[in-house]
Amino acid sequence: MITFPRYATTYSLFVPDEESAREGARVLTGRGHAIVRVAPDTTTDSGWRIDGLDEGPYPDGDDRWWAAAEHRAVAALAEELGGRLSTSMALPETARRFFPEGEGVRDPGTVRELRLGVLSREPARTPAPAVVHGLGRREPSGGPTGGPIVLDGLDDVDWASLTGAYGPADEVPDILRGLAANDEEWEGAVEEYFSTVVHQDTCYDCTPETIRFLVQLVRSPRLFPAYRLELLIHMAYVATIDPVPATGEADSDEAAACRAVVDHLPDLLALWPEASAAVRAWLIVLAAVRPGAQPRPEFEEFRRRLDGPSPALDLALALTSGDGGAVRDLTLAAASWDEEVSAMLEEPFTRRTRELKILFHLALTELAPSD
Template sequence: MSHAPRLATAFSIELPDEASARRAAELLTERGHTVVRVGPRTPGVPYPGSWWRVTGLDEGPYPSDDEHWWMAAEERFIAGAAGDLGGGYACTQADPETARRFLPEGETVADRTAAEVREARLAALCLERARVPAPRILHHLKVPEPDSVLTGGPIPLAGLDDVPWASLTHAYGTAEDVPEMLTRLAAGGEGWSAAMAAYFSAVVHQGTHYESTPPSIGFLVQIAKAPRLPARHRLDLLMGLAHMATDLCHPPLPYEIQTRQEIVRHLPGLLDVWPDVSGPSRAWLVVLAAHVPGTASVRLSEFRAFRRSVEGPSPALDLALAMCADDGDAVLDLTLDAASWHDEVPRELARPGALRDRQMEVLLHLARAEFSPRSEMGESETGEDR
C-alpha cells in the first residue's frame, strides 16, 4: 500500500556541464520525480564552462507512511548521484502546490502527476530497506537530577584577562565582550539562560566557529568542573562542548579544528568530575571521551560499569564505549545497526571526510536522541527524540 507524503521535496543539483546535468535529469525522471527541469545555473547564459542546474520534485508516493525515512532515502540517492557527476545538491520541502509554483525555471524534461509516476517511484524505493523498529529506550538519562540549590555562587575564571580578546573576533565583530559572556556564565543563577544564548549566538553562531572560539574553551571547562555549578548547568555545557567538538563542516574549517583540539586538550581534566556527577552528565562525558580513545582508556572500566548500571538498550552509550575502546569492528556493527532505524545515520555515513569524523557525527545524533533534555540550548536540536 502506497502513501502520499504531506510535503513535496524539491531537489536542486548543480553540475559542471550540460552533459552531466542531462544525465542527472534522466535519473530523476526514471526515479519518478513529477517535475524535472534542467538549464544553466544563470538563466540565459549558457557559456562554455558555466555550471548547470537540475531540479526535481519528489511528490511520492512512498511505500509506507514513514515519510521521513523515505525522504532520507531519496536524499541519499541524490547526494550520491550528484557526487558521482561532480556536483552538489540542496533540497527544500513545501506543500506540493507551493513547491511546484516556486520550482526554478528551466527546460522541462518531465511534468507529470503523482499518480502518473506511481510505479516508477515505488520501483525506485523498493530497492531501499524499510525502517526497522528503533530500540525501546528504558533509561531516564534525558532527565537531569534536580539541584539541591539554584546556584552555588560565582566561579572564578583563572587567566581570563590574559587573552587578548579585543584583537579576536566572533560573529558580530570584536570579541572584547567575550569575557563578560564567560563571567555571566560563571555567575550562574537566573542569568544562565541569557548567558548561554549570548555565547552560542556570538562565539559559536549557528555552529560556525571564530577566532575567539578556541581560546574560550578552557574557561567553559573551568566552569563545568566547578563543584558549585548546578548539575543542570553542567549538563548544558557538556552538551555544548560535545556539539562544538563534533558538529563540524566537511572538511572541518581551521577554527573548528582548533576548537576540537582545545576540547581534547582539556578532556583529561574535565573527566575528573566523573565521580561527582549524575547519570546524564556521565553519559555526555562518555560521548566526549570517544574523541580520544587513548585518554578515555584510563577510565574505560568506570565507563563500562556505568553502562552496566543503565537499564535496557543504549545505542549511544554502546557506540561511545566502542569508540573509547578503539574497537573498530564493534563501531562498524553498531553504526550499521543504527543506520537501519535512524534517519540521519545513513546520511552521515555517506558524507565525505574521515571515517572517524563521520562515526563521531553518528554518535552525536544518537546522543541527541537519547540524552538531550529540554535544556537552555533548546529541545534536542534535530528533533530526533523517539
C-alpha cells in the first residue's frame, strides 16, 4: 500500500560548481524529489548547493527502509559529483517552510510517478530471521558477587602524562575505581568512562591503558554478572571502532585500543568454562576481532547447541574461520533486512573494518540484554 512518511527529508548537496549542481538537480528531479533548487553556496567562493525534498510517497509503510535506500542513492550522487551531503528531517509542512531558497528546477506534477518508479527498482525489506535462542535475556546471577574489587597496578600508570577527551587523564583512575566499586553507582561510572576515556567513537592515548583494568573487572568473580556482560559488550565496541589490520601496527588511538583488547583475549577466553551462555556468545564475538583468529571447537559446539538462527554468531564464526565466502553471504543477507547494515556496506571502510562493524551491530541487536 502506497504511503507517505511522517517526516520529510531535506537533502543538501554541496558541490564544486554550477555544472555539477545542475547535473545533481537533474538526478534528484528524476528521483521524484518534491522540491529541487540550486543556488550558489554562500560559504565558498565558487561552490554551489543543491537542495532536494523527499516527502514520499513510498511503496509501503516501511518508512525507515525506503528513506535509507534514498539516502544511499543521494550519498552516492554527492560522492560522484565531488561534493558532500547534509540532511535534516522535519514534518513536511515545516520542511517546506524552511526549505532553502534557490532556483527551482522541477515540475511538481510528476513527483508521485517518479518517486514510486525509482523506488520500485529497489528491493523491499526481506523478513529478518526469527531469533529464538534467548541470549538477549538477562540471566540470574550466581556465585559470590558484590563488593568492591581491587585493581592491581592502577597507581603504577602515569595517568597525568596521558590524555583523555578533556585533557590530561588525571581523572581516569577514579573513573576506573568507580567501576571497581561494583555497586549501584555503576551506570554513572560507565557514563564517565564513555565521556572521558572513549567519546563518540574517539579514543585517546589513555584508552588502551584502561583495557587491562576492564579485563581485571571482567575476570573478578565478585563482579555482578550484568556488569560483566556489559563490559564485554563495551570492549567489543571499542575493538571495532578502528580494528587493527591483519598485518601491521596500530596507527591510531582507536587501533591501539583494539590492539589492547586483542592482546587480552586469552585472559577473556579463560572465562569460557564457567561462563554463562550470554557471556560465551560475546566471547565468540570478541574472538572474531583478532587478526588471523583460528576456529575453536567449543565455539562450534556452542553454536550447534543453540536453537534457531543467529546471524551475529554465524558471522563471528565465519570471520574466525576465515571463510570469506560465508562472510560475504551473511553480510549481504543481513543487508536485505537491516538498513543499517546496508548503509555500512556503502561506507569507505576497509573490508575487515566493515565486516567487524557489521558484526558488532548484529551482535548488539541480537545478543545485548533487553528488558
